[in-house]
Amino acid sequence: xxxxxxxxxxxxxxxxxxxxxxxxxxxxxxxxxxxxxxxxxxxxxxxxxxxxxxxxxxxxxxxxxxxxxxxxxxxxxxxxxxxxxxxxxxxxxxxxxxxxxxxxxxxxxxxxxxxxxxxxxxxxxxxxxxxxxxxxxxxxxxxxxxxxxxxxxxxxxxxxxxxxxxxxxxxxxxxxxxxxxxxxxxxxxxxxxxxxxxxxxxxxxxxxxxxxxxxxxxxxxxxxxxxxxxxxxxxxxxxxxxxxxxxxxxxxxxxxxxxxxxxxxxxxxxxxxxxxxxxxxxxxxxxxxxxxxxxxxxxxxxxxxxxxxxxxxxxxxxxxxxxxxxxxxxxxxxxxxxx
Amino acid sequence: xxxxxxxxxxxxxxxxxxxxxxxxxxxxxxxxxxxxxxxxxxxxxxxxxxxxxxxxxxxxxxxxxxxxxxxxxxxxxxxxxxxxxxxxxxxxxxxxxxxxxxxxxxxxxxxxxxxxxxxxxxxxxxxxxxxxxxxxxxxxxxxxxxxxxxxxxxxxxxxxxxxxxxxxxxxxxxxxxxxxxxxxxxxxxxxxxxxxxxxxxxxxxxxxxxxxxxxxxxxxxxxxxxxxxxxxxxxxxxxxxxxxxxxxxxxxxxxxxxxxxxxxxxxxxxxxxxxxxxxxxxxxxxxxxxxxxxxxxxxxxxxxxxxxxxxxxxxxxxxxxxxxxxxxxxxxxxxxxxxxxxxxxxxxxxxxxxxxxxxxxxxxxxxxxxxxxxxxxxxxxxxxxxxxxxxxxxxxxxxxxxxxxxxxxxxxxxxxxxxxxxxxxxxxxxxxxxxxxxxxxxxxxxxxxxxxxxxxxxxxxxxxxxxxxxxxxxxxxxxxxxxxxxxxxxxxxxxxxxxxxxxxxxxxxxxxxxxxx
Ligand SMILES: Nc1ncnc2c1ncn2[C@@H]1O[C@H](COP(=O)(O)OP(=O)(O)OP(=O)(O)O)[C@@H](O)[C@H]1O
Ligand SMILES: [Mg+2]
Numbered sequence: 001x002x003x004x005x006x007x008x009x010x011x012x013x014x015x016x017x018x019x020x021x022x023x024x025x026x027x028x029x030x031x032x033x034x035x036x037x038x039x040x041x042x043x044x045x046x047x048x049x050x051x052x053x054x055x056x057x058x059x060x061x062x063x064x065x066x067x068x069x070x071x072x073x074x075x076x077x078x079x080x081x082x083x084x085x086x087x088x089x090x091x092x093x094x095x096x097x098x099x100x101x102x103x104x105x106x107x108x109x110x111x112x113x114x115x116x117x118x119x120x121x122x123x124x125x126x127x128x129x130x131x132x133x134x135x136x137x138x139x140x141x142x143x144x145x146x147x148x149x150x151x152x153x154x155x156x157x158x159x160x161x162x163x164x165x166x167x168x169x170x171x172x173x174x175x176x177x178x179x180x181x182x183x184x185x186x187x188x189x190x191x192x193x194x195x196x197x198x199x200x201x202x203x204x205x206x207x208x209x210x211x212x213x214x215x216x217x218x219x220x221x222x223x224x225x226x227x228x229x230x231x232x233x234x235x236x237x238x239x240x241x242x243x244x245x246x247x248x249x250x251x252x253x254x255x256x257x258x259x260x261x262x263x264x265x266x267x268x269x270x271x272x273x274x275x276x277x278x279x280x281x282x283x284x285x286x287x288x289x290x291x292x293x294x295x296x297x298x299x300x301x302x303x304x305x306x307x308x309x310x311x312x313x314x315x316x317x318x319x320x321x322x323x324x325x326x327x328x329x330x331x332x333x334x335x336x337x338x339x
Numbered sequence: 340x341x342x343x344x345x346x347x348x349x350x351x352x353x354x355x356x357x358x359x360x361x362x363x364x365x366x367x368x369x370x371x372x373x374x375x376x377x378x379x380x381x382x383x384x385x386x387x388x389x390x391x392x393x394x395x396x397x398x399x400x401x402x403x404x405x406x407x408x409x410x411x412x413x414x415x416x417x418x419x420x421x422x423x424x425x426x427x428x429x430x431x432x433x434x435x436x437x438x439x440x441x442x443x444x445x446x447x448x449x450x451x452x453x454x455x456x457x458x459x460x461x462x463x464x465x466x467x468x469x470x471x472x473x474x475x476x477x478x479x480x481x482x483x484x485x486x487x488x489x490x491x492x493x494x495x496x497x498x499x500x501x502x503x504x505x506x507x508x509x510x511x512x513x514x515x516x517x518x519x520x521x522x523x524x525x526x527x528x529x530x531x532x533x534x535x536x537x538x539x540x541x542x543x544x545x546x547x548x549x550x551x552x553x554x555x556x557x558x559x560x561x562x563x564x565x566x567x568x569x570x571x572x573x574x575x576x577x578x579x580x581x582x583x584x585x586x587x588x589x590x591x592x593x594x595x596x597x598x599x600x601x602x603x604x605x606x607x608x609x610x611x612x613x614x615x616x617x618x619x620x621x622x623x624x625x626x627x628x629x630x631x632x633x634x635x636x637x638x639x640x641x642x643x644x645x646x647x648x649x650x651x652x653x654x655x656x657x658x659x660x661x662x663x664x665x666x667x668x669x670x671x672x673x674x675x676x677x678x679x680x681x682x683x684x685x686x687x688x689x690x691x692x693x694x695x696x697x698x699x700x701x702x703x704x705x706x707x708x709x710x711x712x713x714x715x716x717x718x719x720x721x722x723x724x725x726x727x728x729x730x731x732x733x734x735x736x737x738x739x740x741x742x743x744x745x746x747x748x749x750x751x752x753x754x755x756x757x758x759x760x761x762x763x764x765x766x767x768x769x770x771x772x773x774x775x776x777x778x779x780x781x782x783x784x785x786x787x788x789x790x791x792x793x794x795x796x797x798x799x800x801x802x803x804x805x806x807x808x809x810x811x812x813x814x815x816x817x818x819x820x821x822x823x824x825x826x827x828x829x830x831x832x833x834x835x836x837x838x839x840x841x842x843x844x845x846x847x848x849x850x851x852x853x854x855x856x
Contacts, residue, residue, distance in 0.1 A: 204716065205714060207712055209697070212697075213690055213701060217689065217691065219686050220687050221690075222687075223681065223687050223688075224701065225705070
């Protein structure tokens with residue numbers, strides 16, 4: 001699946017830009033291979049169906065959460081509301097079900113709300129560009145706060161919400177979920193389908209191309225009649241929707257709603273984008289690259305856990321990995337290539 | 340002359356992957372001369388300049404500047420060589436003042452800020468012709484002022500060797516004269532000035548010698564008296580590619596009697612300017628001229644729907660209904676078949692991270708959309724090939740990045756983008772910036788063909804020579820308004836100049852070499 005997405009990207013690029021992409025992609029593949037080898041050598045049971053399943057499952061959550069971050073990075077934006085929307089969705093869904101809404105209806109409500117928060121986020125951060133980061137952070141806070149007020153009405157559970165999660169939702173994303181009898185949870189397939197579709201959309205639709213255009217040169221894009229405002233609003237809406245989806249799937253994974261479940265995703269979505277090789281300055285990269293970044297990050301975490309590192313130590317290692325990655329890719333082109 | 344040799348290149352070669360930008364380059368320049376480097380787009384001129392400046396390293400051959408080897412831009416600075424590169428490099432987020440002195444401070448500063456400010460204000464006033472606010476952010480300034488900032492930055496370094504890679508391309512006539520005065524001053528002080536330009540008039544006026552490059556090979560050097568358009572063209576272009584002779588077209592009065600396709604009424608470039616009307620007959624070519632800042636730039640942008648004019652209205656005949664429909668936005672322009680080509684390719688034209696193909700095709704995607712905004716790609720390949728052939732764009736693989744093209748070829752891609760839309764009106768805002776002579780002629784020919792088939796053209800240029808034998812009418816702007824329309828016999832250097840300086844029809848403008856000497 002990764003190779004399909006990557007191939008569409010290479011096919012559309014080719015030539016010297018392909019060389020650059022090849023470079024970042026081959027670095028990604030080497031890293032991934034290196035980590036897998038290290039894991040196989042150092043951690044007993046690292047190469048096993050169980051471990052592969054758990055890596056892919058965790059990667060799927062991160063991958064879905066990173067969709068929006070990738071799209072935002074392509075136009076030079078960052079969406080800091082992702083973790084809050086994930087957390088909000090994760091507690092809103094069970095409390096809506098407790099309130100008596102049938103699960104599918106509740107899920108649609110959460111998805112729509114997530115999209116709306118994203119749309120506001122996009123529109124406002126575009127209007128107040130200088131403060132875009134604070135804006136997305138603030139909106140995320142506000143959203144999750146509102147959800148918490150709602151969920152804690154008449155309950156004393158604070159951040160945690162208990163509700164019976166329907167079996168099919170559990171099966172979607174639980175560790176022992178089954179995909180038509182096959183021994184892996186369907187969320188992995190959902191992620192794969194979204195990744196392939198997104199890779200195709202980015203290269204074959206006006207929406208995808210206008211994203212790259214806005215990220216590459218705002219003025220030139222404006223001359224083509226591309227509305228930067230629309231682009232920002234749409235990608236932030238997508239980001240909101242995908243965050244809400246991730247939050248709901250995480251409910252199936254853990255079985256109980258917890259508002260802090262999204263917290264790690266602030267750093268990891270950005271990290272996956274950067275490790276994959278999408279420039280945070282906009283215009284270059286793509287979701288295929290992020291898929292690679294997600295896998296690298298998840299395998300690395302699994303390796304560190306296998307080695308028995310504590311959570312703070314894991315964080316330190318991942319943090320240190322980002323530094324050389326940023327140095328390698330996220331640079332603007334050398335002055336030689338600008339003149 | 341006969342003075343010492345300051346710049347020497349022997350047998351230099353340079354390749355980028357498979358593209359051999361320079362194959363065999365021999366070059367010599369002396370102190371106290373203005374030496375032009377001439378050649379088609381993509382012939383290797385900028386590559387040569389970058390090698391001299393230590394930005395690129397040659398694959399083979401020897402380069403000495405003032406007797407020393409230059410291996411890096413730092414070396415170049417040390418020996419006293421300064422280059423003004425083709426793409427205008429200005430930090431948009433920094434002030435004019437900071438831009439002038441960027442890269443000048445070591446750990447210790449040798450000059451006080453006060454001295455610098457006086458020096459900077461002086462030089463800008465001299466170059467721009469009016470005072471410039473040093474604390475303004477450079478990003479908000481027009482391209483011509485940015486170009487001046489870059490030139491001033493170079494001159495402030497008091498170079499022994501100064502390389503100007505198409506630095507006059509963004510300047511109007513008046514400014515070009517001031518630049519020439521500056522070059523003359525440096526030459527008199529014994530500096531070597533190398534200029535790269537596609538403007539023949541400029542070469543004839545100031546170059547002492549000219550070296551011609553063809554496909555990465557230096558094919559010869561001409562002395563002052565030998566520098567003529569015909570000599571240059573025959574050396575620049577291989578015989579088999581020497582197409583379209585300078586076929587002279589007469590200004591077609593008839594074309595101006597056709598029904599109007601675009602009208603503008605009650606426009607003004609700024610609040611205090613006199614209102615004017617404008618019309619464009621179908622199938623005609625109208626030239627727009629003026630010194631910098633006379634309102635012509637705002638005018639053509641208003642026609643393209645990019646900016647709102649002060650009052651007034653622009654209307655275009657709709658293809659579907661044959662009625663005159665107001666044009667108020669970029670979307671209106673797109674729907675009415677009005678295409679725009681900008682001369683400021685770096686800022687509002689190219690997408691630097693995208694391929695050549697994408698850069699050309701992106702202009703037509705919107706016309707090729709199927710359901711759900713899916714681009715119908717199969718139709719794009721033939722279109723791409725057609726435009727590349729039409730404009731003879733020199734490209735390697737279509738999937739290479741646009742920034743791997745030479746400046747002129749990047750500009751051609753943007754012109755191709757406008758043509759690819761099959762527009763009924765095409766607006767060109769100084770499109771020939773940095774485009775070589777042969778291609779300019781090809782472009783005129785293509786625009787003529789386009790006009791003969793019923794398309795209409797508005798062509799703004801800072802070079803008056805471009806209009807002669809090409810435009811059916813020339814509208815000259817002065818003082819923020821359309822000052823005079825010229826047709827027929829009047830499309831000639833003297834009448835256009837008179838109008839540009841706001842003089843009476845029969846006044847002779849004392850524009851000549853004396854001003855620069
Ligand atoms: N960084 C690069 N990567 C790949 N090819 C390059 C690069 N820089 C230049 N070239 C190629 O080398 C050739 C010479 O380019 P160069 O910029 O020197 O031309 P030029 O004579 O300055 O043209 P122009 O008049 O259009 O500015 C061109 O074919 C160009 O495509
Ligand atoms: Mg050049």
